[in-house]
Amino acid sequence: MARIVQKFGGTSVADLDRIRNVAERVKREVDAGNQVATVVSAMAGTTNQLAAWCQEIGPLVDAREQDAVVASGEQITAGLLAMMLQTMGVNARSWLGWQIPLRTDGTHSKARIETIETDDMIAHLGKGQVAIVAGFQGIGPNGRITTLGRGGSDTSAVALAAALDADRCDIYTDVEGVYTTDPRIVSGATKIDRITYEEMLEMASQGAKVLQTRSVAMAMQHHVRLQVLSSFVDQPGTLVVDEDEIVEQKIVSGIAYSPDEAKITLLGVPDRPGVAASIFGPLADAAVNVDMIVQNISHEDQSTDMTFTVGKADLDRAMSVLDGLKDELGHDGVQAETNVTKVSVVGVGMRSQPGVAKTMFETLADKGINIEVISTSEIKVSVLIGGDYTELAVRALHTAYGLDAEPSD
Amino acid sequence: MARIVQKFGGTSVADLDRIRNVAERVKREVDAGNQVATVVSAMAGTTNQLAAWCQEIGPLVDAREQDAVVASGEQITAGLLAMMLQTMGVNARSWLGWQIPLRTDGTHSKARIETIETDDMIAHLGKGQVAIVAGFQGIGPNGRITTLGRGGSDTSAVALAAALDADRCDIYTDVEGVYTTDPRIVSGATKIDRITYEEMLEMASQGAKVLQTRSVAMAMQHHVRLQVLSSFVDQPGTLVVDEDEIVEQKIVSGIAYSPDEAKITLLGVPDRPGVAASIFGPLADAAVNVDMIVQNISHEDQSTDMTFTVGKADLDRAMSVLDGLKDELGHDGVQAETNVTKVSVVGVGMRSQPGVAKTMFETLADKGINIEVISTSEIKVSVLIGGDYTELAVRALHTAYGLDAEPSD
Numbered sequence: 001m002a003r004i005v006q007k008f009g010g011t012s013v014a015d016l017d018r019i020r021n022v023a024e025r026v027k028r029e030v031d032a033g034n035q036v037a038t039v040v041s042a043m044a045g046t047t048n049q050l051a052a053w054c055q056e057i058g059p060l061v062d063a064r065e066q067d068a069v070v071a072s073g074e075q076i077t078a079g080l081l082a083m084m085l086q087t088m089g090v091n092a093r094s095w096l097g098w099q100i101p102l103r104t105d106g107t108h109s110k111a112r113i114e115t116i117e118t119d120d121m122i123a124h125l126g127k128g129q130v131a132i133v134a135g136f137q138g139i140g141p142n143g144r145i146t147t148l149g150r151g152g153s154d155t156s157a158v159a160l161a162a163a164l165d166a167d168r169c170d171i172y173t174d175v176e177g178v179y180t181t182d183p184r185i186v187s188g189a190t191k192i193d194r195i196t197y198e199e200m201l202e203m204a205s206q207g208a209k210v211l212q213t214r215s216v217a218m219a220m221q222h223h224v225r226l227q228v229l230s231s232f233v234d235q236p237g238t239l240v241v242d243e244d245e246i247v248e249q250k251i252v253s254g255i256a257y258s259p260d261e262a263k264i265t266l267l268g269v270p271d272r273p274g275v276a277a278s279i280f281g282p283l284a285d286a287a288v289n290v291d292m293i294v295q296n297i298s299h300e301d302q303s304t305d306m307t308f309t310v311g312k313a314d315l316d317r318a319m320s321v322l323d324g325l326k327d328e329l330g331h332d333g334v335q336a337e338t339n340v341t342k343v344s345v346v347g348v349g350m351r352s353q354p355g356v357a358k359t360m361f362e363t364l365a366d367k368g369i370n371i372e373v374i375s376t377s378e379i380k381v382s383v384l385i386g387g388d389y390t391e392l393a394v395r396a397l398h399t400a401y402g403l404d405a406e407p408s409d
Numbered sequence: 410m411a412r413i414v415q416k417f418g419g420t421s422v423a424d425l426d427r428i429r430n431v432a433e434r435v436k437r438e439v440d441a442g443n444q445v446a447t448v449v450s451a452m453a454g455t456t457n458q459l460a461a462w463c464q465e466i467g468p469l470v471d472a473r474e475q476d477a478v479v480a481s482g483e484q485i486t487a488g489l490l491a492m493m494l495q496t497m498g499v500n501a502r503s504w505l506g507w508q509i510p511l512r513t514d515g516t517h518s519k520a521r522i523e524t525i526e527t528d529d530m531i532a533h534l535g536k537g538q539v540a541i542v543a544g545f546q547g548i549g550p551n552g553r554i555t556t557l558g559r560g561g562s563d564t565s566a567v568a569l570a571a572a573l574d575a576d577r578c579d580i581y582t583d584v585e586g587v588y589t590t591d592p593r594i595v596s597g598a599t600k601i602d603r604i605t606y607e608e609m610l611e612m613a614s615q616g617a618k619v620l621q622t623r624s625v626a627m628a629m630q631h632h633v634r635l636q637v638l639s640s641f642v643d644q645p646g647t648l649v650v651d652e653d654e655i656v657e658q659k660i661v662s663g664i665a666y667s668p669d670e671a672k673i674t675l676l677g678v679p680d681r682p683g684v685a686a687s688i689f690g691p692l693a694d695a696a697v698n699v700d701m702i703v704q705n706i707s708h709e710d711q712s713t714d715m716t717f718t719v720g721k722a723d724l725d726r727a728m729s730v731l732d733g734l735k736d737e738l739g740h741d742g743v744q745a746e747t748n749v750t751k752v753s754v755v756g757v758g759m760r761s762q763p764g765v766a767k768t769m770f771e772t773l774a775d776k777g778i779n780i781e782v783i784s785t786s787e788i789k790v791s792v793l794i795g796g797d798y799t800e801l802a803v804r805a806l807h808t809a810y811g812l813d814a815e816p817s818d
Contacts, residue, residue: 016465016466050485053489054488057425057496058492058495061495061496062492062502064502065488065489065492065495065503066488068484068505069485069488072481072482072484075478079475079477079478080474080478083470083471083474083475083478086470087467087470093471093473093474094474096554
């Protein structure tokens with residue numbers, strides 16, 4: 001007997017037919033003799049409708065009230081799924097955030113989970129009752145409903161799995177798992193059976209948006225075995241686990257890419273101590289996240305060019321900050337480029353295997369692709385390239401690292 | 410400064426425009442220097458949608474889960490109204506049943522209120538904050554959400570007014586108050602300024618469906634001054650109060666009628682002791698509510714005819730119970746008639762004024778209307794007449810008791 005936490009997203013519970021489908025999956029785990037806690041999102045579209053009403057009332061509504069309104073979406077799904085299971089003869093009940101209670105801080109609309117009191121739920125699980133948990137919601141220090149922000153139900157599920165000391169946390173979604181790269185670009189992309197938390201974090205933050213970064217980080221911290229799998233196809237998905245659970249490590253696990261970057265180049269920046277701080281300090285103050293940074297070799301006039309990337313959504317804000325620095329910094333000008341893509345090669349194996357970066361640079365050079373910026377971490381190498389080369393680069397790298405599926409007969 | 414509880418029904422909060430209209434009414438009470446707690450129903454249509462989903466899942470769903478699902482409707486309205494008030498500069502917050510807490514017994518879907526803990530809310534009201542209370546909902550002994558059944562938000566409002574020791578409980582609805590009779594039948598019907606609880610109970614249970622009987626009974630028990638008024642027209646409504654608050658008592662306050670009755674006559678019932686119990690016992694066991702009863706004078710063969718009324722909705726069930734009694738009772742036959750109406754003359758003044766019934770009988774006789782059954786209580790006289798005579802009888806009685814409005818110039 002295992003204790004399993006499951007999570008089903010909005011598209012998986014979009015109507016009563018899909019809720020019935022979810023109930024059948026829950027029942028299968030129960031019939032296999034497992035204790036099951038199932039976290040649900042709001043029916044697809046519900047949260048948007050509720051949020052739209054709030055926005056229509058005004059631009060700056062009280063986040064405490066907005067949380068009370070939007071949390072009702074998960075409350076509805078939880079009740080409906082519990083009823084659906086009961087009609088199948090499965091003992092089940094719904095749990096709202098305040099009923100567990102799942103306690104959070106008071107940061108409404110993006111609250112952080114503080115504690116989950118599980119004694120009561122564990123007693124019910126022990127009697128063979130399935131716990132249907134309304135995701136995305138908790139109760140704040142003042143007894144008000146809080147919500148956990150983007151991807152909140154993933155976070156609810158991972159946190160609950162940690163608190164319940166669950167054997168596994170299954171995140172059901174509309175894809176079959178984590179792939180070596182985007183299957184829309186590389187037809188030979190294959191589903192990864194096992195991936196480490198660190199790799200998953202890099203894959204997630206680099207654009208493979210299957211799991212919210214925040215829930216992966218939480219799973220890593222609490223050693224929760226995550227599985228990403230499809231709620232529509234009946235197959236094992238991708239297990240996200242500790243490194244020591246992966247027997248045969250590939251050097252490179254996957255190729256991620258993110259088209260959501262913009263490149264900024266400051267021309268003719270005086271090459272003197274403290275100049276970096278005078279650029280990146282004000283950007284940080286304006287909540288602009290700077291990712292890759294390259295400082296070019298000094299020109300003869302003791303000036304240099306500085307190149308870095310920011311999220312596309314932050315570009316306008318970044319440019320206005322840099323405009324304001326013109327007098328103080330004395331640079332010659334600013335260039336911005338949005339048609340760029342960050343491509344990353346990810347794998348824990350590269351820690352022990354030199355030459356991964358070399359293969360990447362050679363492969364791109366062979367295809368005539370110019371590398372504009374490079375950045376590396378222990379388990380990934382990222383390059384910024386022209387946006388038009390995205391598919392070409394991803395396909396070439398996928399092949400170069402031996403990730404292509406064997407052609408099936 | 411007064412402390413006022415208000416209640417707005419589903420049609421009054423059907424969309425954001427109407428919620429804005431409600432917010433303006435709330436603001437007016439606040440601007441007048443009053444402490445205000447506002448009870449809201451779900452947006453019209455929401456509860457039906459939620460209940461329909463539950464019914465689609467199965468005929469006998471878990472009432473605890475259904476309560477969790479349908480209670481979300483009031484949760485949404487409460488949050489939206491609180492936000493709307495805030496945009497108008499009014500300090501307001503929402504209160505869900507479990508946050509107050511409003512404690513009920515565990516009879517899900519028709520729970521009874523046990524206690525309302527008001528210390529916290531009173532502290533907030535004292536700081537000038539409006540309490541927006543989700544109606545229809547409470548928390549049961551096991552920490553699950555309960556709902557109060559039909560007219561539950563009226564009950565929430567009256568119970569809250571009692572617990573808060575409010576100066577008044579204003580029930581906003583889509584009519585302007587309680588009328589001397591149905592204005593659709595009598596154009597000269599006038600709005601009643603003040604009516605006693607006892608009269609209101611008779612008027613409500615006799616077909617003037619402005620207030621749920623249950624909430625009137627609760628108001629009477631706790632001496633809550635109720636006001637029924639329109640959320641769309643800006644005028645005082647009808648005050649429902651203790652008898653001693655009514656200075657000038659009319660003998661008759663209003664004429665009520667109910668077409669929802671059916672008449673049953675048992676022919677040739679043996680006229681012996683215990684026969685009434687052997688008829689009405691089994692009917693009560695089958696949850697058939699019997700209203701008016703008449704036993705005719707004995708025939709020479711020691712048998713009698715027994716006539717009584719039941720709700721039209723209960724007629725089939727009543728007839729099948731009576732069928733089953735045929736052998737035991739030995740009556741000659743059963744007749745049922747659905748085209749009947751109960752017309753009632755209601756007024757606390759009739760306790761001290763004889764002759765009210767006489768006026769009623771004479772008025773009906775003058776119009777050639779046959780009275781089939783009569784029943785009386787301390788403050789009303791009811792007669793059963795042929796359904797075709799309903800309008801004629803109501804108009805004649807309205808005139809006979811001097812209730813017609815003066816023709817306006």
